[in-house]
Amino acid sequence: MSEAILALNAGSSSLKFALHAADTLAPLCRGGVSGLGGAATLAAAGPVALAGGVPPAPRCDHAGAVAWLLDAVRRTPGLRLRAAGHRVVHGGRDFSAPVRIDDQALAALDRLVPLAPAHQPHNLAAIRAVAAAWPGLAQVACFDTAFHRTQPRLAQLFPIPRALSDEGLLRYGFHGLSYEHVAAALPEVAGAEADGRVIVAHLGHGASLCALHGRRSIASTMGFTALDGLMMGTRSGAVDPGLVLHLIRERGLAPDAVADLLNDRSGLLGVSGLSDDVRVLQDSPDPRAAEALDLFAYRAVREAGSLVAALGGLDALVFTAGIGERAPRVRAAICAGLSAFGTDLDPARNEAGETRISRDGARAAVYVVPANEELPIARAAARLLSGDRPARG
Numbered sequence: 001m002s003e004a005i006l007a008l009n010a011g012s013s014s015l016k017f018a019l020h021a022a023d024t025l026a027p028l029c030r031g032g033v034s035g036l037g038g039a040a041t042l043a044a045a046g047p048v049a050l051a052g053g054v055p056p057a058p059r060c061d062h063a064g065a066v067a068w069l070l071d072a073v074r075r076t077p078g079l080r081l082r083a084a085g086h087r088v089v090h091g092g093r094d095f096s097a098p099v100r101i102d103d104q105a106l107a108a109l110d111r112l113v114p115l116a117p118a119h120q121p122h123n124l125a126a127i128r129a130v131a132a133a134w135p136g137l138a139q140v141a142c143f144d145t146a147f148h149r150t151q152p153r154l155a156q157l158f159p160i161p162r163a164l165s166d167e168g169l170l171r172y173g174f175h176g177l178s179y180e181h182v183a184a185a186l187p188e189v190a191g192a193e194a195d196g197r198v199i200v201a202h203l204g205h206g207a208s209l210c211a212l213h214g215r216r217s218i219a220s221t222m223g224f225t226a227l228d229g230l231m232m233g234t235r236s237g238a239v240d241p242g243l244v245l246h247l248i249r250e251r252g253l254a255p256d257a258v259a260d261l262l263n264d265r266s267g268l269l270g271v272s273g274l275s276d277d278v279r280v281l282q283d284s285p286d287p288r289a290a291e292a293l294d295l296f297a298y299r300a301v302r303e304a305g306s307l308v309a310a311l312g313g314l315d316a317l318v319f320t321a322g323i324g325e326r327a328p329r330v331r332a333a334i335c336a337g338l339s340a341f342g343t344d345l346d347p348a349r350n351e352a353g354e355t356r357i358s359r360d361g362a363r364a365a366v367y368v369v370p371a372n373e374e375l376p377i378a379r380a381a382a383r384l385l386s387g388d389r390p391a392r393g
Contacts, residue, residue: 009377050076066133099140198316234266293330293333319369
């Protein structure tokens with residue numbers, strides 16, 4: 001009987017999951033349920049095949065998807081589930097490391113929903129769904145903000161009245177589980193450069209940059225919320241606060257309408273007027289598509305320049321997540337903009353998506369590292385629950 005840890009990453013319309021061996025963290029199965037609330041579909045692959053049966057209902061919610069997944073795990077021969085770990089986007093000031101979930105922790109995480117309204121409710125819904133479907137199963141919360149708590153105080157402060165900072169209005173940073181995975185993978189990928197001055201570009205539908213030194217976060221582009229920083233799929237990234245005031249005062253938009261505009265109707269979608277999908281934009285002859293991609297790269301270069309200043313130089317640049325891993329044109333544009341810092345790209349390596357895509361001898365090496373937010377969750381759960389006995393479903 002093999003003991004396993006289930007890592008869950010609940011989004012607005014999807015549930016990603018991965019099963020890892022509890023002792024070695026070897027991957028057993030990885031997949032996801034997409035289209036929640038609509039035409040839900042399942043995809044899974046790995047050395048362990050989950051037990052078959054009725055797939056998730058066509059219009060199931062997070063609770064339905066979690067219940068189906070846990071039932072499949074329960075019925076898979078030779079597998080015993082030890083714990084479930086969850087990606088939770090916002091941990092606030094109080095959660096700087098993974099925690100065992102209990103009623104007190106869940107109540108505290110509920111209070112953080114206003115800081116990540118597009119993500120936190122779905123993360124917590126998955127936690128509650130596991131508790132309902134498998135009572136007594138140990139659960140662990142892992143936070144996207146926790147990785148950035150190593151940043152110096154100045155990197156976390158906004159220039160606002162001190163009393164507000166003392167109340168927790170700080171730069172938190174996000175995508176921390178992705179950056180944690182890259183930081184752990186860097187020694188094998190980059191050798192001695194891993195502990196140097198590194199910028200990691202997590203470029204997906206959500207996008208951000210993180211400056212690492214000694215594989216610890218010292219600065220990031222996202223701030224109090226995940227709306228700050230880079231231009232994204234549908235999110236604006238950083239805009240002049242006066243623009244927000246103008247939209248409210250002069251255009252008559254209510255705060256919720258401004259939130260919708262900046263979160264769901266901006267970014268690549270807003271600039272192009274066509275799509276938030278880089279693949280669609282790259283294939284489009286519409287000049288607005290090209291301008292959206294150019295602006296995406298330009299904003300990434302500008303933000304990266306600020307992180308180079310924070311680092312005092314650049315030894316390596318790492319691309320990860322969907323766009324970072326699969327859009328060589330975007331990588332090339334960003335590296336061209338950062339060429340003054342030594343990012344000399346090898347076109348053939350870049351097109352092939354090799355692990356190292358910079359030329360030999362480049363002053364700043366450039367790498368592509370596949371994203372894996374589930375492995376840090378499984379690792380943290382195994383570490384935190386090492387003294388617990390497995391729960392029987």
